[in-house]
Amino acid sequence: MFPTSIYNAITIMDPKWFDMLEQFKIPYRPEIMINFGSNSVMTMGNAEVVTENFLKKFNFIFSFQLYITEFEDAVADIILPDTCYLERFTPAVSFPSTFSHPQGEDDWGWTVRQPVVQPLYERRDFNVVMLDICKRLGIAHKYYKGLNDTVPMRYGGPMSDKYKLKEDGSVDHTWEDICDRLLKDRFGDEHGLDYIKEKGVFTWPRKKEDVYWKWFNPVRVPVYFEYFIDGGEKISKLMKSYGVGEGHPLDLDWTRFKALADWYPCPSHIEEKNPPEFDMYTFYWRSVIHCNSLTQQNPLLDEMSHEDPYVYAIQMHKDTAKEKGIAEGDWVWIENTAGHRVKGWVALTDGIEPYHLAIAAVAGHWTDYQPIAKGKGTFFNDLVEMDKDHTDPLTLNQDICCRVKIYPV
Amino acid sequence: MDTKNFRKKALLQKDWHWEIAIYLFLGGVGAGAYVTGAISSFLGWTDMARWGVLVSFPALAIGLLFLVAHLGNPLRTYLAASKAGTSWISRGVIFFSVFMLVAIIHIIGTLWVELSGTIVLALSVIGIIFALGTMVYTGALLSASKGIPFWRSGIMPILFMFSALATGLAATVVFVYFFGSTPFLAGIAPVVALIAAALILGEAVVVLFFLHAAYRLPESRDSAVTATKKGSFIVGDVLLGLLVPLALMLYVGFGNAGGNTGTLMVIAGILVIIGGLLLRYMVLSVGMITTMYASGFEFKLQNKPEPKSPIGLVPPGNV
Amino acid sequence: MPGVGTKTPRLGMVIDLKRCYGCYACVTACKTENFTPPGVFWARVLKGETGEYPNTVRQALPVLCFQCEDPSCMTVCPTGATYQEDDGVVRVDRNKCIGCNYCKMACPYGARYMVEKWESYFPDGLPLSEYEEYAKNRWEEKSGVGVSTKCDFCFERRENGMEPACVRACPANARIFGDLDDPDSEPSILIRDNGGYVLNPEHGNKPKVYYLPTR
Numbered sequence: 049m050f051p052t053s054i055y056n057a058i059t060i061m062d063p064k065w066f067d068m069l070e071q072f073k074i075p076y077r078p079e080i081m082i083n084f085g086s087n088s089v090m091t092m093g094n095a096e097v098v099t100e101n102f103l104k105k106f107n108f109i110f111s112f113q114l115y116i117t118e119f120e121d122a123v124a125d126i127i128l129p130d131t132c133y134l135e136r137f138t139p140a141v142s143f144p145s146t147f148s149h150p151q152g153e154d155d156w157g158w159t160v161r162q163p164v165v166q167p168l169y170e171r172r173d174f175n176v177v178m179l180d181i182c183k184r185l186g187i188a189h190k191y192y193k194g195l196n197d198t199v200p201m202r203y204g205g206p207m208s209d210k211y212k213l214k215e216d217g218s219v220d221h222t223w224e225d226i227c228d229r230l231l232k233d234r235f236g237d238e239h240g241l242d243y244i245k246e247k248g249v250f251t252w253p254r255k256k257e258d259v260y261w262k263w264f265n266p267v268r269v270p271v272y273f274e275y276f277i278d279g280g281e282k283i284s285k286l287m288k289s290y291g292v293g294e295g296h297p298l299d300l301d302w303t304r305f306k307a308l309a310d311w312y313p314c315p316s317h318i319e320e321k322n323p324p325e326f327d328m329y330t331f332y333w334r335s336v337i338h339c340n341s342l343t344q345q346n347p348l349l350d351e352m353s354h355e356d357p358y359v360y361a362i363q364m365h366k367d368t369a370k371e372k373g374i375a376e377g378d379w380v381w382i383e384n385t386a387g388h389r390v391k392g393w394v395a396l397t398d399g400i401e402p403y404h405l406a407i408a409a410v411a412g413h414w415t416d417y418q419p420i421a422k423g424k425g426t427f428f429n430d431l432v433e434m435d436k437d438h439t440d441p442l443t444l445n446q447d448i449c450c451r452v453k454i455y456p457v
Numbered sequence: 458m459d460t461k462n463f464r465k466k467a468l469l470q471k472d473w474h475w476e477i478a479i480y481l482f483l484g485g486v487g488a489g490a491y492v493t494g495a496i497s498s499f500l501g502w503t504d505m506a507r508w509g510v511l512v513s514f515p516a517l518a519i520g521l522l523f524l525v526a527h528l529g530n531p532l533r534t535y536l537a538a539s540k541a542g543t544s545w546i547s548r549g550v551i552f553f554s555v556f557m558l559v560a561i562i563h564i565i566g567t568l569w570v571e572l573s574g575t576i577v578l579a580l581s582v583i584g585i586i587f588a589l590g591t592m593v594y595t596g597a598l599l600s601a602s603k604g605i606p607f608w609r610s611g612i613m614p615i616l617f618m619f620s621a622l623a624t625g626l627a628a629t630v631v632f633v634y635f636f637g638s639t640p641f642l643a644g645i646a647p648v649v650a651l652i653a654a655a656l657i658l659g660e661a662v663v664v665l666f667f668l669h670a671a672y673r674l675p676e677s678r679d680s681a682v683t684a685t686k687k688g689s690f691i692v693g694d695v696l697l698g699l700l701v702p703l704a705l706m707l708y709v710g711f712g713n714a715g716g717n718t719g720t721l722m723v724i725a726g727i728l729v730i731i732g733g734l735l736l737r738y739m740v741l742s743v744g745m746i747t748t749m750y751a752s753g754f755e756f757k758l759q760n761k762p763e764p765k766s767p768i769g770l771v772p773p774g775n776v
Numbered sequence: 777m778p779g780v781g782t783k784t785p786r787l788g789m790v791i792d793l794k795r796c797y798g799c800y801a802c803v804t805a806c807k808t809e810n811f812t813p814p815g816v817f818w819a820r821v822l823k824g825e826t827g828e829y830p831n832t833v834r835q836a837l838p839v840l841c842f843q844c845e846d847p848s849c850m851t852v853c854p855t856g857a858t859y860q861e862d863d864g865v866v867r868v869d870r871n872k873c874i875g876c877n878y879c880k881m882a883c884p885y886g887a888r889y890m891v892e893k894w895e896s897y898f899p900d901g902l903p904l905s906e907y908e909e910y911a912k913n914r915w916e917e918k919s920g921v922g923v924s925t926k927c928d929f930c931f932e933r934r935e936n937g938m939e940p941a942c943v944r945a946c947p948a949n950a951r952i953f954g955d956l957d958d959p960d961s962e963p964s965i966l967i968r969d970n971g972g973y974v975l976n977p978e979h980g981n982k983p984k985v986y987y988l989p990t991r
Contacts, residue, residue, distance in 0.1 A: 168905055336799045347897035348807055351814060352800045354761045357464075357823055365829060377463040377764035393764050399825055399832035419899045423766070457767055472877045472890070529875015529890055529922030536855040537874055546854035546878055602881035603848045603979050747884050749837065749975045752793060752990040754824035756837045758886040760815075 066105060068298065072290050083111035084174055085130060087341045089118040090410050093432040093446060094388055099123065101434075112174035115345055116417035129171040135163045136173040137241075139227040140203065153259050155251040158235065160227070160244045175223045189217035195226065207233045272307040276442065280305025300441035315385075315437050316451040326385055326453045328368075330405040332428045335359045341410035344421035353409075353424070360425040361395035363406040364454075369396050372454065379457040384431045384450050391457060392426030405454065465679055467762035468745040470605055476527040478738040481595045482624070483520030484553065485617060485733065487513040488588035489625015491560055495581040495588075497629075502645055504637040509629040510567055513588075514560040516628070517553065545601050549594040556587035592621040605744040607680035612667045613740075619660040624733035626653050627702075627726035634723045641719040650722055651710035654703055657729060661699045664736070676748060683743045690739040698732015701725070784862045785955035787929055788984035789943070790963040790972055791838050794991060795950035798823060798836025805945030806840075809930060810918070811911040814897055816889040818927035819942045835990055838951070840942065841866065841887035841927035842974070842983030849879035849888060849926075857924070864984060865929050873923035880924065884979040890924045929953070956984060 066077060081103070092098045095118070103109070103123045110126040111119060120127050138161035167173070182191040192213035200206040211233035213221050221229075228241040231250075239250055257264045284302050292298045304312060315321045316329065335356065343349050353359040362380065374380060376396045382405065383389035390412060400406055411425020431450040432438070438447040494509020525531045538554070541547040563580050566572035572580075596614030603609060630649065634641055642649055671681035684690055702725035708714060714721050749756045798821055806812065806819035822837045847866050850858040857872035858879055880888035894912055896904060904912065918932075919925040930940035938944070943951040954961040959968075963986070966972060972986035 165907075168907075336797070347814070348804060351897075352803055352821075354763060355759075355800070355803075355817075355821065355823075356798075357759075357762065357825075360763060367829075379764065379767050391766075391768070393766075397825060397832070398827060398829040399834055400829070402829070470881065472880055527876075529877075529892060529924075530873060533855070533872070533874045536857075536872055537876070538854070539856045540854055543851045544854040544878070545852065546876060550854065598878075599881075601852055602878075603884040603981075604881050604886065608881075744881075746886055747976075749822070749839070749885065751824075751837050751973075751975055751987055752835065754826050754833075754835045754837065754990075756822040756824045756839075758820070758822065758839075 071292065071298070079107045081106045081109040083109060083113070083119060083124065085113055085342070087117035087119045087410075089122050090341045090413070090427065090429055092429065093434040094386075094430050095427070096388075096430075097434045112177070114171075114342075116415065117341070118413065118415045121415040121417060128174070128177060129169065131163075131167045131171045131173045133161055134165055135167040135171065136175070137162055137224060137227050139230050153254060153256075156254050156258070157249055157251045159249045160231070160241075162245065162248075173223065175226075179221070179223060183220070188220070189215050192217075192221060199230065203230070203234065273309070274307045276305045277307055297436075302441075304440075304442055312440075314447040314449055315433075316447070316449045322385055322451045326451045328382075328403050328405055328452050328454055330382060330407060330428070330431060330450045330452050332448060333406050333408050335408040338409035338411070341413075344409065344411050344413060344424060345418045347420050350420050350424070358395055358397070358406070359408045360393075360411065361408075362392045362426055363397050363400050364394050365400050365402040365404070366396040366398060368402045369394060374454070374456060380454050381457055382426070382431065382452045382454050384433065384452050386433050388430055388433070390427045390430045405452070462683075463764045464757075464759060464762045465683065465745070467759040468679070468757055469683075469742065470744045470746060471760070473527075473741050473744075475738060475741075476523045478734065478741050480520045480524040480527075481598075481617070481741075482734045482737045483516045483523070484591055484595050485621030485737075486624045486628050486730070487516035487520065487560070488556065488591040489621040489623065490516060490628050491556070491563075491588045491625070492585055492622060493626045493629045495585050498577070498581060502642075502649075504633045504642065505629055505645075505649070507567060508632040508637060509625070510560065510563050512625075512628050512632055514557060514564050517557050517560065517591075521553065521557075545594060545598045549591070549598060552587050552590040552594050556584065556591050559584040559587060589618070592618040595621070599740065602744075604747055606674065606676035606747050607671055607744050608740065609677075610667060610670060612663060612670060616660070616663045616667050616736075619656060619663050620733045620736055623653065623656040623660050624730050626656060627729035627733075631723055631726040631730070634719050634726075642722075646718050646722065647710045650706045650718075650725075653722075653725070653729070654706035654710055657699055657703045657706065661695075661703065664695070664699070677745075680743045680745045683745075684739055687739060687743065689735055693735040694732045694739060697728050698735060699729075702728045702732070783957070786864045786957040786984070787843065788864070788954070788956035788963055788986065789840075789929075789940075790952045790966045790986045790988060792950045792952070792966070792970075792988040793835065793837070794988060795948040796821075796836050796838055796946075797948060799947065801945045801947055802838055802840075802942035802951065805941040806927070809933070809941035811914045812889070812919075812925075813891050813915060814895055816891060816925065818887075818889070818925075820886075833990075837987075838942070839885060839887070839975075840985065841929075842885055842981070842985040843929065844981035844983050846980060846982045848882040848884065848979070848981055849924075852878045852882040854878065865931070866926070867928045867931065868924055868926060870920045870923045875922045875924065877924065884976060884981065885983070888924055888926055891921055894921050 069077060088103065089095050089099055099122055103119075106123070109124045110128060111124040112128045112130040113120055114130050114132060116127060141159050141161055179188065179191065182188045193215045196207065196213050196215065207230070211229040213219075213226065213229065224241060231244060232240040235250055244250060280302055284300075287293075287299070304310075335353070337349050337352050337356070337359070338344060344353070362382065364374065369375070374394055377393055379391060379393050381389045381391050392407070392412070407426045407428040409425060410427070410429060411421070412427030412430075413421040413424070415422065431452060432446065432448050434446065439445070440447065490509045491513035492509075494506050494511075494513065497505035497509055525534055528534060538547050538550040541551055559580055563577070563584060566577060566580070593614045596617035599605075599608035600610055600613040626649075630642075630653070668681050668684060671677040705721050705725035709718055709721050709725075746758045749758075800821050802819045803817060803821055806817075810818060812818055819838065819840045822839060823834065824837060825832060825834045827833050843865050845864065847858070847860070850860065850866060854876065855872045855874055857869045857874070858866060859869060860866050875890060877888075877890055880890065894915060896902070896908055896912075898908070930938070933940060939953050943953045952963050952966060954963040956964055956967075958964060966988060967986045970988045972988055974983040974986055
């Protein structure tokens with residue numbers, strides 16, 4: 049398993065990333081990619097860079113997907129039709145670590161998505177298919193171990209021995225069984241899948257300590273991040289031992305590993321790196337009706353996007369537009385300093401800073417397999433450059449602030 | 458494509474289109490022609506009287522077909538007269554039906570059965586009343602629409618009445634020219650031309666007044682501006698439908714057109730008819746949906762406001 | 777529950793603009809409850825903007841049929857297909873509607889919709905899935921093609937003792953549904969205490985959906 053997070057831009061930025069594995073003496077090469085309902089061609093950064101430098105390096109890609117996206121269109125070898133969320137069990141809809149939970153003094157609650165209809169066509173739940181594949185390959189016990197290991201990471205703490213999946217292969221766990229064990233482990237013997245099937249939601253009272261937690265937790269907020277210094281030294285030493293020293297293209301800026309938070313301007317904010325005609329900043333905002341790149345193909349949400357004056361448009365301040373000779377509804381190109389450009393139409397507003405452009409959602413799909421989403425909105429991520437300049441060495445996070453110029457089509 | 462007003466375009470009503478325009482127009486032509494015919498018969502202008510009445514019924518019938526075709530449920534049309542107390546459609550159905558009945562009896566009387574003078578007189582008087590009702594109805598129908606501020610004007614019935622009389626007279630003149638006895642309008646051509654000119658002038662004044670009133674109201678200003686920017690309206694209706702025929706009719710009326718009298722009047726008549734149709738079409742097509750106001754904000758019920766792309770789909774890079 | 781009791785209630789709704797953040801949940805709930813085809817929004821959310829930069833404010837306005845006391849759609853309806861229930865909800869008798877669209881022209885709040893032909897949400901050429909078949913049948917059974925349709929405060933849900941779908945779905949509790957005749961009902965109290973107003977009163981339709989100010 050070689051999970052690639054979307055923040056791992058550094059693995060993508062160099063076309064010869066297999067050489068990078070060589071450099072760090074990693075003994076294996078990822079050959080197969082398994083994709084679950086994500087469209088990394090569009091969701092990571094510049095589509096061409098992601099595809100050419102990264103996705104096309106895999107020998108074999110198979111993908112679980114509800115409908116074919118640009119990812120499947122471009123790189124997938126096999127597409128396995130996945131179920132819709134109304135056709136499968138999802139034991140954890142909102143991870144406590146990722147999603148904020150409702151405030152106030154109402155009860156705590158935990159919902160489990162349940163199938164309300166049988167899957168249409170030949171769709172199958174990817175969880176079930178993965179179990180199936182592992183069983184046929186005879187590696188089911190390893191898969192169970194993987195799940196056992198994931199639970200503490202995702203659900204806060206390891207499972208009890210009673211409900212842990214059997215890693216010796218003595219039990220044939222089904223997906224429902226796995227959900228049942230997880231729920232019973234977290235919420236008690238009587239609150240398994242059967243309880244949820246009947247009640248739909250599991251709730252328990254919220255204590256005042258849960259609501260006014262600050263009062264009951266005498267915490268100290270660290271001001272100095274001295275562990276960054278130690279960490280930086282360790283990594284630097286490690287990298288040197290692999291021959292990545294000063295001057296090597298993979299070497300990082302070690303001065304940033306320090307105890308005090310500081311601001312380092314990204315390339316978009318360094319004037320020398322931006323010719324004067326690149327006078328606009330563009331940023332991405334998330335419309336309340338769209339989630340990442342998948343929802344534009346939902347016809348209801350697509351229809352509502354037309355109802356909102358800004359979801360499919362590029363928002364621009366009306367005075368700036370006047371200065372540049374751009375009118376409401378004009379089609380424009382937005383081009384970044386690397387020459388990557390996207391097109392869209394302009395909606396004028398007072399609700400944005402002059403010299404800023406706002407683009408919503410991961411829209412601007414182009415595959416023929418998404419007839420509803422195709423050609424609507426603007427593909428912001430294509431302006432996001434994936435290189436070392438735009439990567440923070442401390443967190444390896446991607447810089448998503450873009451300096452652009454705008455001109456009429 | 459003009460993308461500048463795409464948000465305004467998204468406000469245009471899209472449910473009553475050319476079928477209704479033709480219906481309103483033909484209703485007006487039929488009513489106007491009947492009034493022309495009936496009054497001509499009082500004046501003893503036999504050709505005008507005959508063709509005015511003959512034109513009326515077919516115009517109304519064809520118009521009605523367009524109306525029924527536009528309905529979602531044409532088979533239930535018979536229900537449409539149920540609420541004459543409040544609905545202008547119901548009132549219109551009654552006006553239209555009585556008027557069509559009178560017109561067909563009058564036509565039968567003209568063509569096949571000899572009717573006594575009293576009956577014809579009674580028919581004419583009833584017919585004129587219901588013809589005027591029909592004309593007013595075509596305008597009042599629109600002016601009762603609260604959802605479209607541009608139509609909500611008390612001037613609308615007057616406008617459509619003038620247009621109906623002008624187009625009806627014009628249609629009668631055209632038919633007399635092609636099918637009537639020769640010589641064309643012997644002796645009365647200048648008088649008819651002057652009546653036509655007066656009606657056209659009246660219509661032009663009402664059009665101006667109507668648009669000005671619409672422009673002065675904030676909620677219908679966009680519609681009025683859109684109308685004045687419509688080529689089909691300015692060239693087709695105002696220039697060719699009103700000003701040119703007005704000049705021609707005045708020339709025939711006051712000047713001495715001599716041998717060209719018939720030709721000029723027919724040209725003017727045809728232009729007036731086309732102008733009348735374009736006027737109805739303009740009024741319908743620039744109707745914009747009303748705006749809502751809440752807490753100092755303005756909200757518009759737009760329908761898919763999105764400009765069309767001048768270039769096709771451009772997939773990024775090499776993907 | 778409104779709609780249950782000895783006296784016939786006068787049903788109405790309050791929409792609190794302070795609470796609404798324009799998420800379109802009401803629109804989705806309405807669409808999934810009533811299976812309205814593309815382009816038909818019995819519940820709708822409009823977006824507005826006012827003020828000069830940097831003091832610009834944006835606001836969402838959820839609209840639906842306001843079930844006016846003096847509905848102009850009913851006035852102009854030539855067949856009597858549009859009628860008012862005892863509880864004040866304006867409905868359409870699909871067996872009487874001739875589909876003239878006059879009600880749509882007469883409604884100053886854009887609450888009327890007519891579909892001339894049922895259309896799928898998915899592009900042409902694809903066979904309908906069983907759910908789309910179901911949606912089509914439900915629409916044709918309940919509302920129909922070639923007749924005017926409108927929001928009826930979720931008539932079927934109310935018959936079963938439930939609130940309208942949009943009210944149920946609102947995550948911010950911006951919609952409050954109840955009896956306007958009862959001075960102690962939640963909507964009555966809100967209208968009285970928080971300055972509830974109706975949209976565009978100049979039309980004289982006397983809407984029964986009230987709004988609370990944005991701030």
